[in-house]
Amino acid sequence: MLSVNRYRIRHRAQAGSGAARTLERLLQKPDDWLGANLVILAAASVFASAIATILAQRTGYPYAVPLTGALLTIVVIVFCELAPKIYAAANPEGVALHAAGIYRVLVLVARPALWLTNSVARGFLRLFGVARATAGPHALSAEELRLVVTEAAPVIPARHRQMLLSILDLERITVNDIMIPRQEISGIDVRESWEDILDQLQQTPHTRLPVYEGELDNLIGLVHMKRVAHELVRGTLTRERLIEVARGREAYFVPEGTALNVQLVQFQRNRRRLAFVVNEYGDIEGLVTLEDILEEIVGEFTSDPATVTHKDVHTERPGVFIVNASATIRALNRSLGWQLPTGGPKTVNGLLLEQLETIPDSGTMVRVGNYEFEVLQVGDNAVRTVRVRVPAAPKAVLPVSRAP
Numbered sequence: 207m208l209s210v211n212r213y214r215i216r217h218r219a220q221a222g223s224g225a226a227r228t229l230e231r232l233l234q235k236p237d238d239w240l241g242a243n244l245v246i247l248a249a250a251s252v253f254a255s256a257i258a259t260i261l262a263q264r265t266g267y268p269y270a271v272p273l274t275g276a277l278l279t280i281v282v283i284v285f286c287e288l289a290p291k292i293y294a295a296a297n298p299e300g301v302a303l304h305a306a307g308i309y310r311v312l313v314l315v316a317r318p319a320l321w322l323t324n325s326v327a328r329g330f331l332r333l334f335g336v337a338r339a340t341a342g343p344h345a346l347s348a349e350e351l352r353l354v355v356t357e358a359a360p361v362i363p364a365r366h367r368q369m370l371l372s373i374l375d376l377e378r379i380t381v382n383d384i385m386i387p388r389q390e391i392s393g394i395d396v397r398e399s400w401e402d403i404l405d406q407l408q409q410t411p412h413t414r415l416p417v418y419e420g421e422l423d424n425l426i427g428l429v430h431m432k433r434v435a436h437e438l439v440r441g442t443l444t445r446e447r448l449i450e451v452a453r454g455r456e457a458y459f460v461p462e463g464t465a466l467n468v469q470l471v472q473f474q475r476n477r478r479r480l481a482f483v484v485n486e487y488g489d490i491e492g493l494v495t496l497e498d499i500l501e502e503i504v505g506e507f508t509s510d511p512a513t514v515t516h517k518d519v520h521t522e523r524p525g526v527f528i529v530n531a532s533a534t535i536r537a538l539n540r541s542l543g544w545q546l547p548t549g550g551p552k553t554v555n556g557l558l559l560e561q562l563e564t565i566p567d568s569g570t571m572v573r574v575g576n577y578e579f580e581v582l583q584v585g586d587n588a589v590r591t592v593r594v595r596v597p598a599a600p601k602a603v604l605p606v607s608r609a610p
Contacts, residue, residue, distance in 0.1 A: 210302045214357045229306035232313075242312040247286075254278060347454050348374055372503045376467035381460060382552060383536050384502060385492030388531065393418055396426065400445055407431070407438055414480055419450035422490050427452035428480065459484050462491055470499050505540075525596050528582070531555040531589040544596065546574060554579075555589045565589075 210462060218226035232239045247297035258278050262270035294301040305336045313320070355362070355370045362370070378573060384526040393416035394403055395405070407415075410431070417426045460481045465491060473479065479496040518530035519542065529538070531554045535546045551557045556570055559565065566572075566589065576597040583591040 210298045214299060215302075223301040223303075223605070225306050228310055229302055232306060232309055238313045239309045240318060241324055242309065242316040245316045245319045246312055247324060251282065279321070340597050348377070369503055369574065375464050376470065376499070376502065379466045379502065379536075381442075381464045381469055381481075381483050381494045382462050382464070382491070383534065384466070384498045385494040386498075387532060387553070388422060388490055391422060391490075391493050393422060394448070396445060396449060397419065403439070403445070404443075406505075407443075416457065416493075417448065425457050425482070425489075425490070426458055428455045430455065451600065457482055458546070460494070464484075466499050466502060469494065470496075473499070520610070522593065525598065527596065528595045529554060529592050529594050531558070531592050544577070544579060553594060558589050558592070 210229070210233075212230075215226050215230050215233070219230045238561070241385070255275070255278060258274045263272040274574045310402055317581050332596060335585050352374050354373060355367055355374070358367065365427050366578065386558070392410065394406060396403070396417060413431050415429050415431070416422070417429050419426060426449060429448060433451050434443055434448065437447065458476060458481045460472065460483055462483050462485050464472075464483075469481070473481070473496050481494050482490050483492045483494055518533035520528045522528050526543075533554055534552050535548055535557060537556065539546055539548065541585050546557070551560050558581070561572055561574070562570070565582045566584065568581055568584055572579045578595040580593040580595075581589055581591075582593055583589075
């Protein structure tokens with residue numbers, strides 16, 4: 207009864223099983239059936255002991271009473287305790303379903319005794335400040351659900367299992383972890399020459415572009431390429447028309463630190479696919495899209511899964527990679543199976559600067575756990591490119607330390 211899978215019982219009860227419904231009701235009131243079990247068992251033991259003693263005395267043998275007591279103890283332990291419990295432990299659900307009806311009758315029969323014994327027990331516990339235990343809804347926590355999914359390997363394909371775990375992980379990941387950094391946002395500055403703007407519109411691979419004046423914080427709005435495609439092809443698009451279209455679609459802002467599960471709901475509620483991440487001062491920190499969140503669940507969108515590689519990584523030789531230092535650590539871990547620490551800085555550049563506490567020169571070597579970084583290029587007060595030597599079989603994320 208105690209080890210039965212409550213969720214399977216609930217499923218069978220909802221499917222129409224009468225025994226499962228009875229068992230589910232019993233499990234909701236553990237005091238009743240546990241008390242009935244103890245009362246009936248104690249009464250049976252006392253009754254059997256009394257009968258055995260009377261019968262032993264009638265035999266007239268001097269050692270009949272102690273021998274009968276010893277024999278009765280063995281019988282009770284083996285046939286009333288160990289054997290039934292071992293059998294029930296091997297098939298808890300089947301035994302519990304068959305015993306549910308019997309327990310229901312026992313609870314009804316022992317109701318008066320149960321009321322008395324339970325009242326005394328609760329009163330005694332209250333003296334020590336122990337509240338009455340009640341059977342709650344037994345809802346699984348996120349960690350328990352994650353464990354259930356992990357252990358469901360025989361029945362859930364690995365791909366589906368990974369997607370379920372990724373959904374559970376959304377509450378742990380924030381928009382800062384997956385956003386496109388501010389310096390990598392592709393947008394249209396209306397102060398640029400009209401020829402440059404037209405070239406950018408014609409060559410952009412994006413369907414939506416932010417339009418701003420001078421700097422990204424002076425955001426005018428968003429322009430969807432399909433809104434200006436016809437005019438762009440005909441050559442009738444003007445700067446004023448572009449600004450008008452951009453103002454017709456106001457930008458959507460979200461605070462940094464927003465969890466992805468929350469942002470996914472916000473995208474759906476506001477019918478948006480793109481949002482700008484702002485800090486506590488209102489400055490734009492980056493850009494997050496609906497596609498970015500979906501990729502956290504299903505992985506990178508690509509036409510050929512066999513050729514998935516991170517866009518910021520180039521293989522120099524086996525185990526050695528040239529990496530864009532603006533790449534996020536989570537993206538590298540996810541795409542390449544690395545195990546770099548994710549608890550601190552978001553990018554490779556941030557990780558190296560945190561360790562060195564200064565802007566390094568080219569050729570500086572840094573070790574992060576089992577990973578060795580060599581700074582190749584530095585510019586604009588940041589590490590731009592690094593060479594990473596990856597261990598053959600990394601086993602754990604180790605503390606950050608500088609290479610000797």
